[in-house]
Amino acid sequence: MTSDSNTGTLKLAVIPGDGIGQEVTAEALKVLEVAAPAGVKFEPTRYDLGAERYLATGEVLPDSVLAEIREHDAILLGAVGGKPGDPNLPPGILERGLLLRLRFELDHYVNLRPSRIFPGVASPLAAPGEVDFVVVREGTEGPYTGNGGSIRVGTPHEVATEVSLNTAFGVERVVRDAFARAQRRPRKKLTLVHKTNVLVNAGAVWSRLVAEVGREFPDVTVDYLHIDAATIFMTTDPSRFDVIVTDNLFGDIITDLAAAITGGIGLAASGNINPDRTAPSMFEPVHGSAPDIAGQQKADPTAAILSASLLLDHLGYADAAAAIETAVIDDLAARTAGTTRRTSEVGDAIAARVGS
Amino acid sequence: MTSDSNTGTLKLAVIPGDGIGQEVTAEALKVLEVAAPAGVKFEPTRYDLGAERYLATGEVLPDSVLAEIREHDAILLGAVGGKPGDPNLPPGILERGLLLRLRFELDHYVNLRPSRIFPGVASPLAAPGEVDFVVVREGTEGPYTGNGGSIRVGTPHEVATEVSLNTAFGVERVVRDAFARAQRRPRKKLTLVHKTNVLVNAGAVWSRLVAEVGREFPDVTVDYLHIDAATIFMTTDPSRFDVIVTDNLFGDIITDLAAAITGGIGLAASGNINPDRTAPSMFEPVHGSAPDIAGQQKADPTAAILSASLLLDHLGYADAAAAIETAVIDDLAARTAGTTRRTSEVGDAIAARVGS
Ligand SMILES: CC(C)[C@H](C(=O)O)[C@@H](O)C(=O)O
Ligand SMILES: CC(C)[C@H](C(=O)O)[C@@H](O)C(=O)O
Numbered sequence: 001m002t003s004d005s006n007t008g009t010l011k012l013a014v015i016p017g018d019g020i021g022q023e024v025t026a027e028a029l030k031v032l033e034v035a036a037p038a039g040v041k042f043e044p045t046r047y048d049l050g051a052e053r054y055l056a057t058g059e060v061l062p063d064s065v066l067a068e069i070r071e072h073d074a075i076l077l078g079a080v081g082g083k084p085g086d087p088n089l090p091p092g093i094l095e096r097g098l099l100l101r102l103r104f105e106l107d108h109y110v111n112l113r114p115s116r117i118f119p120g121v122a123s124p125l126a127a128p129g130e131v132d133f134v135v136v137r138e139g140t141e142g143p144y145t146g147n148g149g150s151i152r153v154g155t156p157h158e159v160a161t162e163v164s165l166n167t168a169f170g171v172e173r174v175v176r177d178a179f180a181r182a183q184r185r186p187r188k189k190l191t192l193v194h195k196t197n198v199l200v201n202a203g204a205v206w207s208r209l210v211a212e213v214g215r216e217f218p219d220v221t222v223d224y225l226h227i228d229a230a231t232i233f234m235t236t237d238p239s240r241f242d243v244i245v246t247d248n249l250f251g252d253i254i255t256d257l258a259a260a261i262t263g264g265i266g267l268a269a270s271g272n273i274n275p276d277r278t279a280p281s282m283f284e285p286v287h288g289s290a291p292d293i294a295g296q297q298k299a300d301p302t303a304a305i306l307s308a309s310l311l312l313d314h315l316g317y318a319d320a321a322a323a324i325e326t327a328v329i330d331d332l333a334a335r336t337a338g339t340t341r342r343t344s345e346v347g348d349a350i351a352a353r354v355g356s
Numbered sequence: 357m358t359s360d361s362n363t364g365t366l367k368l369a370v371i372p373g374d375g376i377g378q379e380v381t382a383e384a385l386k387v388l389e390v391a392a393p394a395g396v397k398f399e400p401t402r403y404d405l406g407a408e409r410y411l412a413t414g415e416v417l418p419d420s421v422l423a424e425i426r427e428h429d430a431i432l433l434g435a436v437g438g439k440p441g442d443p444n445l446p447p448g449i450l451e452r453g454l455l456l457r458l459r460f461e462l463d464h465y466v467n468l469r470p471s472r473i474f475p476g477v478a479s480p481l482a483a484p485g486e487v488d489f490v491v492v493r494e495g496t497e498g499p500y501t502g503n504g505g506s507i508r509v510g511t512p513h514e515v516a517t518e519v520s521l522n523t524a525f526g527v528e529r530v531v532r533d534a535f536a537r538a539q540r541r542p543r544k545k546l547t548l549v550h551k552t553n554v555l556v557n558a559g560a561v562w563s564r565l566v567a568e569v570g571r572e573f574p575d576v577t578v579d580y581l582h583i584d585a586a587t588i589f590m591t592t593d594p595s596r597f598d599v600i601v602t603d604n605l606f607g608d609i610i611t612d613l614a615a616a617i618t619g620g621i622g623l624a625a626s627g628n629i630n631p632d633r634t635a636p637s638m639f640e641p642v643h644g645s646a647p648d649i650a651g652q653q654k655a656d657p658t659a660a661i662l663s664a665s666l667l668l669d670h671l672g673y674a675d676a677a678a679a680i681e682t683a684v685i686d687d688l689a690a691r692t693a694g695t696t697r698r699t700s701e702v703g704d705a706i707a708a709r710v711g712s
Binding site: 081090091092095096123127148149150153154160161165168172201204208224232234235236249254259 | 500523
């Protein structure tokens with residue numbers, strides 16, 4: 001699939017999830033339907049997964065459901081996570097059992113998170129400059145593997161470990177993807193973000209493979225920042241960034257910060273991409289389920305809608321993807337400070353622009 | 357030592373380190389001498405440790421030197437780290453072998469990093485509000501323990517691990533220290549920052565001990581943020597923070613971000629504190645050795661000078677510590693945008709204010 005001329009029916013697994021995930025996913029689907037190129041039909045199948053199902057049935061992601069989801073062309077996900085501190089919801093049970101399990105089992109090794117300050121959008125920074133970069137976050141390794149354990153739990157002698165696993169195989173493939181993306185962008189710049197001066201084992205793998213793979217991309221400029229220094233530049237000079245490649249945990253942190261400085265988590269889209277297409281890729285807003293405002297039509301669906309644009313792009317419909325992005329940019333520019341619209345009104349407005 | 361009435365000679369181990377560490381430490385010492393209460397004399401012993409010594413001799417921190425340093429009342433450190441990418445300086449050799457070795461061997465389990473927007477200081481944030489919080493970063497555990505390793509190094513089959521070690525013993529003591537600090541502050545608020553939804557083993561220890569120790573401090577309000585969400589609040593609502601307690605790596609990241617939003621790493625001080633006083637505590641600016649501007653009298657020594665204030669406070673000289681802080685605040689307020697002073701001129705100006 002490389003052009004918008006491919007037609008047919010695309011099977012879409014839809015996992016609205018928890019809280020505002022439900023509301024924003026509805027709007028993303030609305031826009032996706034309008035944006036679909038002529039002859040392309042999305043066939044959505046809804047999977048009720050998340051806190052509600054877990055609390056009612058104890059099920060997080062049954063193997064049979066995972067097998068079904070695997071048979072789709074793409075996945076649209078809303079948000080996963082119950083009420084913070086719910087005693088019936090052990091920390092991590094949904095995150096690790098559902099969201100991260102999907103990312104790992106479907107080999108979403110490129111967690112793609114673009115950051116731009118769109119025209120008319122206010123940044124908390126006084127002088128952010130032109131910001132347009134993309135973070136390529138590794139999605140299947142690092143401290144996210146669920147490796148580690150505890151002894152003497154609940155006692156004064158408890159010892160708990162978390163093991164970050166890093167393989168040359170896993171690092172090389174995501175680094176190569178990041179270089180390829182950098183090469184396609186005007187500035188052709190790649191920044192590795194890590195903490196090589198402390199995490200020397202993992203750091204050595206990342207540094208080596210950036211140097212090695214970099215030889216295949218001689219026109220891409222490479223630099224390096226420690227994660228701590230990267231957070232400084234993110235607030236003092238974010239326009240220095242073009243493509244950032246980083247590990248799973250540093251990517252988690254830096255992309256939330258990037259979302260904040262570009263106008264908020266309500267606008268930050270992401271793709272969990274399997275570039276080898278051995279399994280469906282998954283698209284989701286960076287934000288969480290925000291139980292405090294759930295069901296009130298207060299959430300901004302823009303991040304979910306932009307995630308649908310990434311989905312179209314991944315499936316080869318670059319024009320349709322661009323149409324959504326343009327509609328969002330126009331909608332953002334037309335927003336009036338002080339007025340608030342309901343979640344569905346934002347979706348309607350963007351869908352109308354795409355359809356016009 | 358609980359009041360400024362203690363007199364005598366205090367043995368100070370001074371480790372200027374690399375790059376601008378040399379210049380800023382000279383100014384910190386200058387101010388420290390002027391600030392010392394009547395009857396108190398600092399006897400500094402200089403230890404040449406860092407990149408230069410390593411490159412010349414292969415020595416990082418000889419055991420005999422560590423033993424000597426241990427016999428001091430406090431340590432003043434500049435910055436450690438050679439030229440980035442120097443092929444003769446393997447990543448981490450100085451950081452792990454010198455800086456972190458001192459923190460670990462001297463049991464600096466409270467890495468204290470205050471953040472304030474001082475009057476007249478510009479923040480990169482458009483509307484930061486009143487910012488005055490302190491990060492209590494755990495200093496002897498987490499992913500900083502040097503645990504982990506690599507196999508098949510340099511091959512496509514390399515696997516590298518980093519192990520985060522977390523003990524109830526280590527977490528409890530730093531959490532208790534953080535609660536005590538929160539209780540002494542007007543807002544009495546403690547925020548735990550972690551990633552309990554992914555790092556469930558370590559997260560469980562932190563969450564449990566914050567809950568348990570919190571029972572001893574019923575007047576302290578407690579909340580929790582994931583590290584990714586914490587970076588958002590740090591840019592959108594930093595005045596929400598009072599005391600943050602967090603692990604070694606998250607603390608590293610959030611304190612650089614905190615330094616950025618409060619006017620830059622040139623102002624951020626830190627104390628590596630052994631609250632049990634079984635070994636000397638160590639005071640250092642948060643910034644690095646900045647080899648690019650080293651030796652040019654361009655560095656701002658304010659962070660080092662404020663670190664000297666933390667040193668005085670730790671040794672029981674609260675009034676002398678406050679005198680330095682006041683002098684710094686006055687100096688900052690008197691700085692004129694667009695004019696630059698040499699490192700020594702800033703030190704002279706602050707020393708003159710302290711002495712007046
Ligand atoms: C919900 C959580 C497990 C997840 C992550 O840490 O990856 C989220 O923060 C994200 O960035 O997608
Ligand atoms: C130099 C480095 C090892 C150190 C750290 O990571 O702790 C520094 O960044 C700091 O914050 O003091």
